[in-house]
Amino acid sequence: MTTATxxxxxxxxxxLQRLEAESIHIMREVVAExxxxxxxxxxxxxxxxxxxxxxKAFYPSPPPFPLLHVDTTWKxxxxxxxxxxxxxxxxxxxxxxxxxxxxxxxxxxxxxGPLHTDMWKTEGLKQAxxxxxxxxxxGGARRDxxxxxxxxxxxxxxxxxxxxxxxxxxxxLWRLYNARKNKGESMxxxxxxxxxxxxxxxxxxxxxxxxxxxxxxxxxPTVERDGLLIMVDDDRFPLREGEQPVxxxxxxxxxxxxxxxxxxxxxxxxxxEVIQEMLLTTTSERQGRVIDKDxxxxxxxKKKQEGYF
Amino acid sequence: xxxxLANDPIYRTDALIAxxxxxxxxxxQHKTMLRFITCGSVDDGKSTLIGRLLYDxxxxxxxxxxxxxADSRRVGTQGQEIDFALLVDGLAxxxxxxxxxxxxxRFFATEKRKFIVADTPGHEQYTRNMVTxxxxxxxxxxxxxxxxxxxxxxxxxxxxxxxxxIRNIVLAVNKMDLVDYDQGVFDAIVKDYAxxxxxxxxDNFVAMPISGFRGDNITTRSANTxxxxxxxxxxxxxxxxxxxxxxxxxPFRMAVQWVNRPNLDFRGFSGLISTGTIRPGDxxxxxPSGRTSTVTRIVTLNGDLxxxxxGQSVTLCFADEIDCSRGDVIAIADDPVQAADQFEATIxxxxxxxxxxGRPYWxxxxxxxxxxxxxxxxxxxxxxxxxxxxAKTLDLNAIGVANLSTDRSIPFEPYAQNRDxxxxxxxxxxxxxxxxxxxxxxxxxxxxxxxxxxxxxxxEHHAQVKNQKPAVLWLTGLSGxxxxxxxxxxxxxxxxMNRHTFLLDGDNVRHGLNKDLGFTDADRVENIRRVGEVAKxxxxxxxxxxxxxxxxxxxxxxxVRQMMQPGEFLEVHIDTPLAEAEKRDVKGLYRKARAGDLKxxxxxxxxxxxxxxxxxxxxTTSMTAEDAAEEIxxxxxx
Numbered sequence: 006m007t008t009a010t011x012x013x014x015x016x017x018x019x020x021l022q023r024l025e026a027e028s029i030h031i032m033r034e035v036v037a038e039x040x041x042x043x044x045x046x047x048x049x050x051x052x053x054x055x056x057x058x059x060x061k062a063f064y065p066s067p068p069p070f071p072l073l074h075v076d077t078t079w080k081x082x083x084x085x086x087x088x089x090x091x092x093x094x095x096x097x098x099x100x101x102x103x104x105x106x107x108x109x110x111x112x113x114x115x116x117x118g119p120l121h122t123d124m125w126k127t128e129g130l131k132q133a134x135x136x137x138x139x140x141x142x143x144g145g146a147r148r149d150x151x152x153x154x155x156x157x158x159x160x161x162x163x164x165x166x167x168x169x170x171x172x173x174x175x176x177x178l179w180r181l182y183n184a185r186k187n188k189g190e191s192m193x194x195x196x197x198x199x200x201x202x203x204x205x206x207x208x209x210x211x212x213x214x215x216x217x218x219x220x221x222x223x224x225x226p227t228v229e230r231d232g233l234l235i236m237v238d239d240d241r242f243p244l245r246e247g248e249q250p251v252x253x254x255x256x257x258x259x260x261x262x263x264x265x266x267x268x269x270x271x272x273x274x275x276x277x278e279v280i281q282e283m284l285l286t287t288t289s290e291r292q293g294r295v296i297d298k299d300x301x302x303x304x305x306x307k308k309k310q311e312g313y314f
Numbered sequence: 315x316x317x318x319l320a321n322d323p324i325y326r327t328d329a330l331i332a333x334x335x336x337x338x339x340x341x342x343q344h345k346t347m348l349r350f351i352t353c354g355s356v357d358d359g360k361s362t363l364i365g366r367l368l369y370d371x372x373x374x375x376x377x378x379x380x381x382x383x384a385d386s387r388r389v390g391t392q393g394q395e396i397d398f399a400l401l402v403d404g405l406a407x408x409x410x411x412x413x414x415x416x417x418x419x420r421f422f423a424t425e426k427r428k429f430i431v432a433d434t435p436g437h438e439q440y441t442r443n444m445v446t447x448x449x450x451x452x453x454x455x456x457x458x459x460x461x462x463x464x465x466x467x468x469x470x471x472x473x474x475x476x477x478x479x480i481r482n483i484v485l486a487v488n489k490m491d492l493v494d495y496d497q498g499v500f501d502a503i504v505k506d507y508a509x510x511x512x513x514x515x516x517d518n519f520v521a522m523p524i525s526g527f528r529g530d531n532i533t534t535r536s537a538n539t540x541x542x543x544x545x546x547x548x549x550x551x552x553x554x555x556x557x558x559x560x561x562x563x564x565p566f567r568m569a570v571q572w573v574n575r576p577n578l579d580f581r582g583f584s585g586l587i588s589t590g591t592i593r594p595g596d597x598x599x600x601x602p603s604g605r606t607s608t609v610t611r612i613v614t615l616n617g618d619l620x621x622x623x624x625g626q627s628v629t630l631c632f633a634d635e636i637d638c639s640r641g642d643v644i645a646i647a648d649d650p651v652q653a654a655d656q657f658e659a660t661i662x663x664x665x666x667x668x669x670x671x672g673r674p675y676w677x678x679x680x681x682x683x684x685x686x687x688x689x690x691x692x693x694x695x696x697x698x699x700x701x702x703x704x705a706k707t708l709d710l711n712a713i714g715v716a717n718l719s720t721d722r723s724i725p726f727e728p729y730a731q732n733r734d735x736x737x738x739x740x741x742x743x744x745x746x747x748x749x750x751x752x753x754x755x756x757x758x759x760x761x762x763x764x765x766x767x768x769x770x771x772x773x774e775h776h777a778q779v780k781n782q783k784p785a786v787l788w789l790t791g792l793s794g795x796x797x798x799x800x801x802x803x804x805x806x807x808x809x810x811m812n813r814h815t816f817l818l819d820g821d822n823v824r825h826g827l828n829k830d831l832g833f834t835d836a837d838r839v840e841n842i843r844r845v846g847e848v849a850k851x852x853x854x855x856x857x858x859x860x861x862x863x864x865x866x867x868x869x870x871x872x873x874v875r876q877m878m879q880p881g882e883f884l885e886v887h888i889d890t891p892l893a894e895a896e897k898r899d900v901k902g903l904y905r906k907a908r909a910g911d912l913k914x915x916x917x918x919x920x921x922x923x924x925x926x927x928x929x930x931x932x933x934t935t936s937m938t939a940e941d942a943a944e945e946i947x948x949x950x951x952x
Contacts, residue, residue: 017346030627033584037572060583060615063574065580176739177443180450181737183678
C-alpha cells in the first residue's frame with residue numbers, strides 16, 4: 006500500500022507525492038512570512054484537498070490560521086453541513102462573512118444576474134479581508150481550470166485595493182517565494198496551483214478525504230433551464246409557469262451557488278466511478294458554471310483583476 | 315480501433331479506464347512527474363506544439379475544442395485549420411497581439427507521467443521569463459524552425475537553459491512538413507547545433523524531427539520520416555531520467571521553514587528535504603551554529619516515517635534541545651554545508667530599474683532573508699554572442715557575474731550542486747519587487763581571511779573620555795533646502811556646549827574622499843555608503859557627527875541607519891518645498907538644471923524620496939535656520 010506520504014517506492018516520488026510536498030512547502034512559507042494568514046474555504050473538493058494539506062503541513066499543531074467562508078447564502082444545504090463539520094474536525098476557527106449590503110438589498114442569483122457574484126463574492130471577499138486585516142489568503146484555484154489562471158503566480162500580489170495586475174507579476178523562481186509587501190497590500194496564495202482535476206480526485210481517493218455528497222450521484226429534484234440542469238435545493242427557488250421539479254439521477258462536478266451550478270446526469274455513486282466518468286467525459290469542469298460566461302472570452306481575467314479569487 | 319490507435323499510449327489508457335477503473339487508479343498512483351520548458355523564437359511553433367501535446371493526450375474537452383474552432387476562424391493564423399496555439403495563449407491582451415508575453419503553465423498526463431510545461435516566450439526582452447520557467451524544469455525542449463536552422467535565439471535559449479542547470483536538452487527540429495521531411499536538412503541542423511552546444515558545455519542532447527502542426531513524431535512515429543530511428547517526443551518525455559532522482563544520492567540538506575511547537579512536549583523542525591535521505595538515528599548538524607544532534611523522529615500526519623528523501627516535506631525531531639530556527643540548514647553531521655558572507659555569483663537582472671552596486675537589497679536564499687549588497691559587475695554576458703562585456707551595472711534582462719556580500723554569514727552550496735541552497739532572489743527594499751535571480755558560484759576566501767581586529771580601547775572608552783554619547787545627525791533634503799547652513803549652526807551651538815563634533819558636508823566630501831564619483835544613481839549610492847562608513851568610524855571614536863547630504867534615496871539612508879548602534883542615528887528632514895528651494899537657488903544650480911546644463915539633478919530629473927518617519931522634522935517655511943538649529947540641539951541633548 007502506497008500512500009501519498011507513505012513508504013517510498015524505491016526512493017522515487019510519485020507525482021502526487023511531489024505535488025503534496027510542494028503544497029505543504031508553500032503553506033509553511035506563508036505561515037512563516039505573513040502576519041495574518043487565512044484560508045479561503047469554499048467547501049468544494051479543491052478546498053477539501055487544501056484543508057487536508059494544511060493539516061499535514063502543520064501536524065501535530067492544528068493549522069495556525071482560521072478558515073474564512075465568504076458566503077452568499079445561496080450554497081447547497083449539504084455544503085453548509087460539511088463546512089461546519091470540517092472546521093470542527095480540523096480544530097480551526099471558522100469565520101463566515103456575509104456582505105451586509107448584499108444582504109440588505111436581497112441580492113440573489115435569480116433577479117440580479119452577474120451582480121450576485123460581484124456583490125456577495127468579489128465585494129464580500131474584499132470586505133472580509135479588510136475587516137479582519139488578513140495579509141495573506143490561501144485560495145484553492147488551479148492553473149488547469151482556466152486560461153488566465155495558467156499565468157498567475159503561486160504568490161499573487163494584490164494592491165491595497167485588492168487589484169491584480171497580470172502585467173506586473175513578480176518573477177517566481179525555484180522554490181523561492183517573495184512574500185514581502187507594504188502595509189495594506191496583500192497576497193493571494195494558491196498552494197494547489199499545479200494540481201489538475203484528476204490529481205485532486207486521485208488524492209481524495211488515496212487519502213480518503215471527506216467531500217460533499219453532492220459530488221456523488223443520487224436522485225435529486227431538478228429543473229432544466231437555459232441548457233443547464235439546476236437542482237431545487239430549497240423553497241426559495243422560484244418555479245416558472247408550468248415548471249415542475251423532476252427527480253433525476255445527478256451529481257455535480259463543481260459546486261457553487263445552487264441556482265448557478267449545473268448538474269450532470271450520472272450514475273457514478275462512488276469515487277472510482279466519479280473518476281472514471283471524469284476521465285471519459287468530453288466537457289471541461291467549469292462548463293457547468295454560469296459565472297465564466299458573463300462578459301465573453303476574457304471574463305475570468307477581468308473578474309480577477311477586480312479582486313475575485 | 316486502428317493499429318495507430320492501438321499503439322497509441324493515450325488510447326490504451328482509454329480502454330483501461332472504461333474496463334477497469336480500479337486498475338487504472340492503481341497504475342496512475344505510481345506515475346512520476348516531469349517538469350519541462352519549451353523555448354523557441356516567436357514563430358518556431360511553441361504554442362502550437364504544446365497545444366498539440368494537450369490535444370493528443372486528450373486534455374482538451376469538447377467545449378474547449380468548440381471554442382477553439384470558433385477562435386481559429388476568428389483570430390487564428392492557420393486559415394480553416396485548428397490553431398492549437400490559441401489553446402495556450404491565455405491573457406486577453408496577448409491574444410489580440412498574437413504573441414505569448416509571460417510564463418504560462420500547462421498540464422497533461424500519460425500512463426507513465428504527469429507533465430507540467432512552462433511555456434516561455436522567445437522575445438529578447440523576456441529573458442526574465444525564460445529563466446523563471448527554466449528554474450523549476452527538469453528538461454528543456456529547444457525548438458528550431460527547420461526552414462531557418464540554428465538562429466541567434468536558439469543560442470540564447472540553449473545558453474540560458476544550460477546556465478540554469480538543465481541537463482536534459484531536446485532539440486526539436488520543427489516544421490519538418492515545410493521542408494518535405496528532408497533528412498539532409500535535419501542532419502545539417504543537428505551538426506550545426508552540436509558544434510555550438512559543445513562550445514557552451516552542453517555535452518548531450520537528443521535531436522528529433524517533428525511537426526507540431528501535423529503531429530509528426532509527437533506521440534507516434536511518423537511515416538514521413540522513415541530515416542529517423544529515435545524516440546517520439548512523448549516517448550522521450552515519458553522515459554527520461556529526472557534530476558530529482560540524482561538529488562536523493564547527495565548528502566542530506568534541509569532548510570528549516572518553521573518550528574513546530576504545539577506544546578511544551580513537542581518541538582519539530584519543518585522543511586522540504588533538498589537533497590539526500592534521513593533516518594531516525596542519523597547524526598545531523600545545524601548551520602550556521604554548527605551544533606549537532608541526532609534525529610529521533612520523522613513526523614507526518616500519516617504516522618512516523620522510517621526514512622524520508624529529497625523532495626519530501628517533513629518535520630524532524632532531535633534528541634537534544636539545540637538552537638535551531640527558520641533560515642538554518644540541517645545537514646548530515648559528517649558532511650555539512652559551508653557558511654560564508656561573500657560570494658561570486660551569476661546575476662540575472664529582472665527589473666526595469668537597473669542594479670545599483672552598493673545599494674542594500676533583500677536576498678532570499680533557502681528559507682532565509684538577509685541584507686546583501688552587490689559590487690560592480692566583473693562583466694556582463696552578451697547572451698547572443700556569449701562575449702563578456704565590461705559593465706558598471708545590469709539592466710533589465712542583463713546577465714552578469716559579480717561579487718556580493720551579505721550582512722551575516724549564511725549556509726549555502728554552489729548552485730551547480732544544489733539549486734535550493736545556491737539559487738537566490740534579490741528584492742528591492744522599497745518596492746518589494748523581485749529584481750534579480752542569482753546563482754552562487756563559490757564563496758570568497760576573503761570572508762575567512764580578513765578578520766575584525768579587536769582593539770583594547772573600546773568605543774565606550776572613547777565616548778567616556780569625551781563625556782558624551784556618540785550620535786549621527788543625518789540632515790537630508792533638497793539642494794538649497796538649507797542643510798549646510800543649519801548643520802553649521804548646529805555644530806557651533808554644540809561646540810559652545812563643549813561637545814566634540816565633526817561636520818561632514820556634501821560638497822566638501824566630493825572634493826576629496828568621493829571626488830571619483832559623479833551624480834548617477836549608482837554613484838549617489840556609493841557616495842552615501844562611503845559617508846556612512848566614515849560617520850560610523852567617527853561615532854566609534856566617540857564623536858557627534860553632523861552630515862549634510864541631499865541623500866535622495868530612502869534605501870541608502872536606511873542602510874546608514876543599519877550601520878550605526880541602535881539609537882545613535884537621528885534622521886533630520888530639512889523640509890523645503892521644491893518651488894521654494896528653486897526660488898532661493900543660492901548656487902544657481904536649479905537654473906542650470908532647468909536649462910538642461912546639469913543632468914541628474916535631484917527634484918528636476920532625479921527623484922527625492924522624503925523620509926517617512928524622521929526623528930526630527932524641520933519645516934523651513936515656518937522656521938528660521940537659527941530656530942531650526944536650536945530645535946535639533948534640543949532634541950539631541952534634552
